[in-house]
Amino acid sequence: MDDPVLLTGAGGRVGQAILDGIGEEYDWRLLDREPIPAAKVPDRVTDADQYVADITDERAVREAMTGVNAVVHLAGDPRKTAPWESVLRNNIDGTQVVMRAAARAGVDRFAFASSNHAVGGYETDDRTPDLYRPDDDYRLDGEELPRPGNLYGVSKATGEFLGRYYHDETGMSVVCVRIGNLTKDHPPREYERGQAMWLSHGDCAHLFDRCLRADYGFEIVYGISDNDRKYYSIDRAREVLGYDPQDNSANYTFEGEPIAEDPPTDEP
Ligand SMILES: NC(=O)C1=CN([C@@H]2O[C@H](COP(=O)(O)OP(=O)(O)OC[C@H]3O[C@@H](n4cnc5c(N)ncnc54)[C@H](O)[C@@H]3O)[C@@H](O)[C@H]2O)C=CC1
Ligand SMILES: O=C1O[C@H](COP(=O)(O)O)[C@@H](O)[C@H](O)[C@H]1O
Numbered sequence: 581m582d583d584p585v586l587l588t589g590a591g592g593r594v595g596q597a598i599l600d601g602i603g604e605e606y607d608w609r610l611l612d613r614e615p616i617p618a619a620k621v622p623d624r625v626t627d628a629d630q631y632v633a634d635i636t637d638e639r640a641v642r643e644a645m646t647g648v649n650a651v652v653h654l655a656g657d658p659r660k661t662a663p664w665e666s667v668l669r670n671n672i673d674g675t676q677v678v679m680r681a682a683a684r685a686g687v688d689r690f691a692f693a694s695s696n697h698a699v700g701g702y703e704t705d706d707r708t709p710d711l712y713r714p715d716d717d718y719r720l721d722g723e724e725l726p727r728p729g730n731l732y733g734v735s736k737a738t739g740e741f742l743g744r745y746y747h748d749e750t751g752m753s754v755v756c757v758r759i760g761n762l763t764k765d766h767p768p769r770e771y772e773r774g775q776a777m778w779l780s781h782g783d784c785a786h787l788f789d790r791c792l793r794a795d796y797g798f799e800i801v802y803g804i805s806d807n808d809r810k811y812y813s814i815d816r817a818r819e820v821l822g823y824d825p826q827d828n829s830a831n832y833t834f835e836g837e838p839i840a841e842d843p844p845t846d847e848p
Contacts, residue, residue, distance in 0.1 A: 583607070583647065583648065583649030583650070584606075584607045584608065584609045584629070584647060584648050584649065585606045585607065585608055585609065585648065585649065585650045585651070585652065585792060586608075586609045586611060586644055586645060586648045586650075586651045586652070586682075587599070587608055587609070587610050587611065587651075587652045587654070588611045588612070588635055588651070588652070588653045588654055588655035588678060589611075589612055589653075589654030589655030589656065589693075590608070590610035590611060590612050590616060590654070591610075591612040591614055591615075591616040591617075591620060592612070592654060592655075592658070593658075593762055594654050594693060594759065594762055594784065595610075595612070595654050596620060597762060597764070597781040597784040597785055598652065598784065598785050598788050599620070599621075599622055600781060600785065601781065601782060601784070601785020601786065601789070602785050602786075602788070602789045603622035604622060604623075604624065605789070606792070607624075607629075608622065608625050608629065609625075609629045609630075609631070609644060609648060610625060610629060610630045610631065611630075611631040611632075611633055611635070611641075611644050611655065612631075612632065612655065613632065613633065613634045613635075613655070614632070615630075615632050616630065631643070631644045634674070635655045635656075635670070635674035635675075635677055635678050636669060636670070636673050636674050636677055637677075638677050638681070641677050641678055641681045642681050642684075642685075645681045645682060645684075645685045645687070646685065647685075648682070648685060648687055649687060649688055649689075650687060650688060650689040650690070650691075650792050651678065651682050651687055651689070651690045651691065652691045652693075652788055652791070652792070653675065653678050653679070653690065653691065653692050653693060654693045655670070655674060655678075656670045656671040656674060656675065656693070656735075657670040657671055657732070657735075658695075658732075659732060660697055660729075660730050660732045660733075661730070661732070662731065662732045662735075663731070664731050667731055667732055667734070667735035668735070671732070671735035671736065671738075671739060672735050672738050672739070672742075675692070675738075675739040675742055676742055679692075679742050679743065679746045679754075680746070682746075682752060683746045683749065683750040683752050687752055688752070688753060689752075689753045689755075689791065689792060690743065690746075690752055690753065690754045690755070691754075691755050691757060691788060691791035691792070692739055692740070692743050692754065692755070692756045692757065693757060693759055694736045694737075694739060694740050694756040694757060694758045694759065694800070695732070695733065695736040695758060695759055696758055696759065696760050696761070696777050696802075696812070697728060697729055697730055697732050697733035697736060698726045698727075698728055698733045698736040698737040698740065698758055699720055699724065699726060699727050699728070699729075699733070699758065700727070700728060700729025700730065700733050701727030701728060701729045701733075702720060702724070702727050703729065703773075708773075709772055709773075711776070711811045712772040712773050712775070712776040712809055712811070713772070713809060714808040714809045714830065716811065718811050719810075719811060719812065719813040720802070720811060720812050720813065721802075721812075721813040721815065721816060722758070722799070722800040722801055722802060722813070722816050726740065736758075739756070740756045740800060743755075743756050743798065744798055747797060747798040748798070753795070753796050753797060753798075754797075754798050754799070755791050755796055755798075755799040755800075755801060755821070756799065756800045756801070757787065757788070757791065757801055757802075757803040758800065758801070758802050758803060758812070759779060759784075759803040760776075760777025760778060760779045760802065760803060760804035760812065761773075761774040761777045761778055761779060762779045762781070762784055763778060763779075763780075764781050765781075766832050766836040766837070766838070767807075767829035767832050767836055768836070769834075769835055769836035770834055770835060770836075772809070775807065775809050775829040775832075775834075776804075776807060776809040776810050776811060776812075776829070777804045777807075777810070777812065778804060778805050778807055778827070778829040779803050779804050779805055780805050780825075780826075780827035782826060782827060783804075783805045783806075783825040783826060783827050784803065786823070786824070786825070786826075787803055787817065787821070787823050787825075790817075790821040790822050790823050791821060793822075794820060794821040794822055796820050796821070799816065799820055799821075800816075801814070801816050801817035801820070801821065801823075802814055802816075802817060803817070804825075805825045805826075805827040805828060805829065806825040806826070806827065806828050807828050807829040807830065808828060808829070808830035809829060809830070
């Protein structure tokens with residue numbers, strides 16, 4: 581892809597997982613309100629392609645958006661305990677600024693980092709903890725209404741509605757990825773819920789790569805690895821985006837250690 585891809589929140593955990601995996605495959609334009617240390621910036625990204633700006637700064641976002649063909653929008657407050665003032669500013673207002681600028685600039689594809697917390701309210705007392713276990717067949721598939729479990733989740737559901745609106749108004753392709761629990765090198769340790777929604781770094785980079793290449797209109801998909809434990813379906817991500825995850829929390833112990841594969845044997 582030749583046209584630049586704007587990555588907001590590039591210095592954070594998800595941004596770094598994406599750049600570690602596909603940092604050499606796109607002409608990135610990186611935006612974060614904090615300067616990104618040089619070691620975290622792909623070699624081919626020049627200083628001119630790095631923007632230190634707040635996403636609520638309309639002028640700065642418009643400037644960063646010039647000539648951009650696709651956006652991966654991650655910047656925001658990721659805390660599930662974040663107060664309303666913060667999610668209102670960083671997650672709702674900021675997302676509206678970025679989406680509007682993208683729509684006005686004629687961006688083709690827009691991937692929005694939504695969250696499992698947009699649907700946390702489905703984890704009711706009568707469903708949990710069975711929901712987190714491999715033999716439970718309850719699935720959310722992205723067709724259900726949002727049911728946030730906290731104000732952070734409300735802000736992510738609102739970002740999805742903004743995506744729906746800008747898609748309908750302008751035709752910009754928008755995919756909202758309800759990211760599970762991104763953890764590097766191993767699933768979250770001793771945490772059933774986290775292991776059911778683990779997203780490995782490799783699968784994260786691959787998923788956003790597919791968001792930048794696939795053809796879609798408006799989509800809500802779940803961003804988790806191919807875990808045996810799961811209550812989010814990844815069928816839609818597979819069908820529409822061509823997502824083909826390689827990791828599974830079942831390949832690790834509950835404590836997060838890799839389970840050794842049986843060595844090959846000549847015995848019949
Ligand atoms: N890490 C995870 O497992 C999950 C993350 N997400 C979402 O993915 C996105 C990225 O999350 P993480 O990388 O984990 O968070 P992070 O806190 O590591 O990274 C967020 C980045 O955005 C920047 N940022 C925050 N507010 C900004 C603003 N107003 N203007 C410009 N830059 C701003 C921060 O400086 C930071 O570098 C967030 O929107 C979060 O809600 C969703 C579900 C799970
Ligand atoms: O949206 C997010 O979700 C993940 C997983 O949630 P948790 O309740 O299992 O911790 C969280 O780690 C991340 O910080 C947040 O942005």
